[in-house]
Amino acid sequence: MSFTTLDQGAEVTAAPPGARRRSAFPLLAPSVSVLLLWMIVPLAMTLWFSFQRYNLLNPEVSGFAGLENYEFLVTDPDFWASLTNTLILVGSVLVITVGFGTLLAVLFDQPFPGQGVARVLAISPFFVMPTVSALVWKNLMMHPIYGVLGSLARAVGMEPVDWFAEYPLLAVIVIVAWQWLPFALLILLTAVQSLDHEQKEAARMDGAGPVAQFVFITLPHLGRAISVVVMIETIFLLTVFAEIFVTTSGGPGNATTNLAFLIYARALLQFDVGGGSAGGVVAILLANVVAFFLVRSIARRLEV
Amino acid sequence: MATLQLRNLRKSYLAHEVIKGVDLEVADREFVVFVGPSGCGKSTLLRMIAGLEEITSGDLLIDGQRVNEVGPADRGLAMVFQSYALYPHMTVRDNMGFALRMAGVPKPERARKVAEAARILQLEPYLDRRPKELSGGQRQRVAIGRAIVRNPRIFLFDEPLSNLDAALRGQMRIELARLHEDLQATMIYVTHDQVEAMTLADKIVVLQAGRVEQVGSPLELYHHPANLFVAGFIGSPRMNLLEARVLGADGAGVMLEAAGARLTVPAGGASRPGAAVTLGIRPEALRPDPAGAFAGEVRLVERLGGLTLLHVTLVGGEAVVVQIEGSDPTPAHAPVRLGVEGAACHVFDAEGQALPALGRHPLAA
Numbered sequence: 001m002s003f004t005t006l007d008q009g010a011e012v013t014a015a016p017p018g019a020r021r022r023s024a025f026p027l028l029a030p031s032v033s034v035l036l037l038w039m040i041v042p043l044a045m046t047l048w049f050s051f052q053r054y055n056l057l058n059p060e061v062s063g064f065a066g067l068e069n070y071e072f073l074v075t076d077p078d079f080w081a082s083l084t085n086t087l088i089l090v091g092s093v094l095v096i097t098v099g100f101g102t103l104l105a106v107l108f109d110q111p112f113p114g115q116g117v118a119r120v121l122a123i124s125p126f127f128v129m130p131t132v133s134a135l136v137w138k139n140l141m142m143h144p145i146y147g148v149l150g151s152l153a154r155a156v157g158m159e160p161v162d163w164f165a166e167y168p169l170l171a172v173i174v175i176v177a178w179q180w181l182p183f184a185l186l187i188l189l190t191a192v193q194s195l196d197h198e199q200k201e202a203a204r205m206d207g208a209g210p211v212a213q214f215v216f217i218t219l220p221h222l223g224r225a226i227s228v229v230v231m232i233e234t235i236f237l238l239t240v241f242a243e244i245f246v247t248t249s250g251g252p253g254n255a256t257t258n259l260a261f262l263i264y265a266r267a268l269l270q271f272d273v274g275g276g277s278a279g280g281v282v283a284i285l286l287a288n289v290v291a292f293f294l295v296r297s298i299a300r301r302l303e304v
Numbered sequence: 305m306a307t308l309q310l311r312n313l314r315k316s317y318l319a320h321e322v323i324k325g326v327d328l329e330v331a332d333r334e335f336v337v338f339v340g341p342s343g344c345g346k347s348t349l350l351r352m353i354a355g356l357e358e359i360t361s362g363d364l365l366i367d368g369q370r371v372n373e374v375g376p377a378d379r380g381l382a383m384v385f386q387s388y389a390l391y392p393h394m395t396v397r398d399n400m401g402f403a404l405r406m407a408g409v410p411k412p413e414r415a416r417k418v419a420e421a422a423r424i425l426q427l428e429p430y431l432d433r434r435p436k437e438l439s440g441g442q443r444q445r446v447a448i449g450r451a452i453v454r455n456p457r458i459f460l461f462d463e464p465l466s467n468l469d470a471a472l473r474g475q476m477r478i479e480l481a482r483l484h485e486d487l488q489a490t491m492i493y494v495t496h497d498q499v500e501a502m503t504l505a506d507k508i509v510v511l512q513a514g515r516v517e518q519v520g521s522p523l524e525l526y527h528h529p530a531n532l533f534v535a536g537f538i539g540s541p542r543m544n545l546l547e548a549r550v551l552g553a554d555g556a557g558v559m560l561e562a563a564g565a566r567l568t569v570p571a572g573g574a575s576r577p578g579a580a581v582t583l584g585i586r587p588e589a590l591r592p593d594p595a596g597a598f599a600g601e602v603r604l605v606e607r608l609g610g611l612t613l614l615h616v617t618l619v620g621g622e623a624v625v626v627q628i629e630g631s632d633p634t635p636a637h638a639p640v641r642l643g644v645e646g647a648a649c650h651v652f653d654a655e656g657q658a659l660p661a662l663g664r665h666p667l668a669a
Binding site: 196203204207208217220223 | 355376377378381382385386387390392454
């Protein structure tokens, strides 16, 4: 008896699963199709081109290339240099932004006169677009003749440094770090401010000095926020392009060529769409490998 | 072994004075409770003792030594915070051992002391858990354990039970009383809950607006409140306060007229006839009595089972609460007469100060 009633009830309230899916499809379709156009199509095309002979300067030569594009890529010393540059760039900027970001966050958490203005100033570099900030750094800060750093060096009787010729990668790292430091500061400052007041007082009662409080209380509390900063920054830093394009164009030689710039150079300077696509696929793989490790280590953190 | 003295202790934030000169003596092994309404400065006073707030003026002495300028960690005190303030990323063991670690105590000794504190507080099964894996009562015990491990001269508690539910609060209250007996330590405890204050304290300090209103044993405060504020604050339901007029005074006490009734209260002090005073009667001192002095009507009856509260409006329009046994059959809206012993009444002058009672209550000697 209970069976029949149950069945009847089910028929009245819920349609069979198949029908339900079919009826929901029109509603899902817009987002699914946008997703398809946005992600799957470019990905598929990149993959497709990476296996094609496709050079805009030589349209006669076409057809399936097999792994030739990849072979050409990995045997190219520029590729390995760009891979190294990418990792150095990402790593250094992360260290600088997280390190200084944490210190600045703790400093900005202390009450001092003009705190509000100082905070706005510290965060403002994030609002400057990358092209502009790179130009400002290139022409107003690091230029050996007109630059502020150059005149400072001359003021103390030192030879000005031609940053983009002598330390090109370092110069790019400085610019990118300057741009991303406010982001790290912003996230870490809110995290520092969310630290329970009584916890710090308990630590004080327990005999922890300022340094011990920072190491044992503040830093562990910031762990989660630091993970978030590292994850988000990594995603964006793997694709740094404008700063390099505006300042060094990947040079001198390949000293500041990262993967993103290499792909650009392949596809749009050398017109080798196939080779550029192969580089793109490698970049996707790299991003996924990094993401895999990051998410694994950070997901564990986020649970705490 | 620890005593504490506060001498004219003051605290100001800019021009705003929040602690207005507190004098207090805390004897060794005494359990002192600071009680008062929110914003009365009781937590600030505790934090000044702890060293977390600077002392604007006055002297703070621990064991006879002035410690105004000594840092919080070096005063030899331990504090249990309202939010427990456990370190969330550390295990219970590390939480309890943190102060010792900071003090550079070697690991084996640290482990021994933590184990000892965990034994006292029955925390042994939880030593490797983190605070978020514990219940509220367990976290509370860890916070106390963190204090015990330091073997402090004085324990400070800042509303430690206010985050617990009622049943757990009652249980923790008993545990705290037991702990005080076991440890034989001096304890200072801040609360706004008068039940905690009455049950735990050897000595209660009633604070209002940065001033000490009265210091004394719980029953002394209950039976001999020094002023209207303490009379109204201690005791639940609150003491009934009636406007009264002095008729005269003799060796037996003060004769009063209040709400159409005349009675003699055994209290001294200079009170001239005709002076306006306030008559205070605790709800349990009033009882229905056909020959009673006050006449009125029962407006509302609250039956709590063991107790019954009668809300009575007297002839003059003043409302009083009467606390009687649960078996009393008086119905609502019944006319009633209320009687009271003169000795159970309190008289307060126009400034709100109590007239000194001629006899002391036997339990509040």
